[in-house]
Amino acid sequence: MSLSKQDYMLTWVSLVHAGSYLPGALSQHLQEQLGITLSEQDLLKQLSVAGGELKLVELSRRIFLSKAGVTKMMDRLQSAGYVDRIRSQNDRRVVLAKLTGKGKQAFDDSRKLLVPWVEANIRDHLSEQQLLALGDALQSLLRGHQRWEGQMAHLQGK
Numbered sequence: 001m002s003l004s005k006q007d008y009m010l011t012w013v014s015l016v017h018a019g020s021y022l023p024g025a026l027s028q029h030l031q032e033q034l035g036i037t038l039s040e041q042d043l044l045k046q047l048s049v050a051g052g053e054l055k056l057v058e059l060s061r062r063i064f065l066s067k068a069g070v071t072k073m074m075d076r077l078q079s080a081g082y083v084d085r086i087r088s089q090n091d092r093r094v095v096l097a098k099l100t101g102k103g104k105q106a107f108d109d110s111r112k113l114l115v116p117w118v119e120a121n122i123r124d125h126l127s128e129q130q131l132l133a134l135g136d137a138l139q140s141l142l143r144g145h146q147r148w149e150g151q152m153a154h155l156q157g158k
Helices: 005-034 038-049 056-062 067-079 101-123 128-144
Strands: 053-055 083-087 095-099
Touching: 005 038, 005 101, 038 053, 038 056, 038 067, 038 083, 038 095, 038 101, 053 056, 056 067, 056 095, 067 083, 095 101
Parallel strands: none
Antiparallel strands: 053 095, 083 095
């Protein structure tokens, strides 16, 4: 079977639209339930996974956001009591993001909402066979672009 340019473009447009719509809808759900966005949840997750503290520069790299974007997000999360900014003990020029107890609780609460939402919004629209095929296809695409390891490979236990 030979695929047409239209087949490639239809797949691309579908991928882009799904990749835009679904995270936005999940972010809205988290905002309505907990007052945090999906991006803010990711920041809290990165701090939690790192043991509660990260350099702002490293945090920016991990969540794929500019330094200015991280600063703005940190401002919001700090005023909500979820994070603090602290100076590194080793180098006073370095600023660290520190997860607070309230931030850890918000992250834990978000995880309880996230998994059921994802399951429902996939299960209601894809068969098990479609889900597995889509997952395999997207993982192959990400591996081909060296974007699978690190951020997402932990979901597969690697």
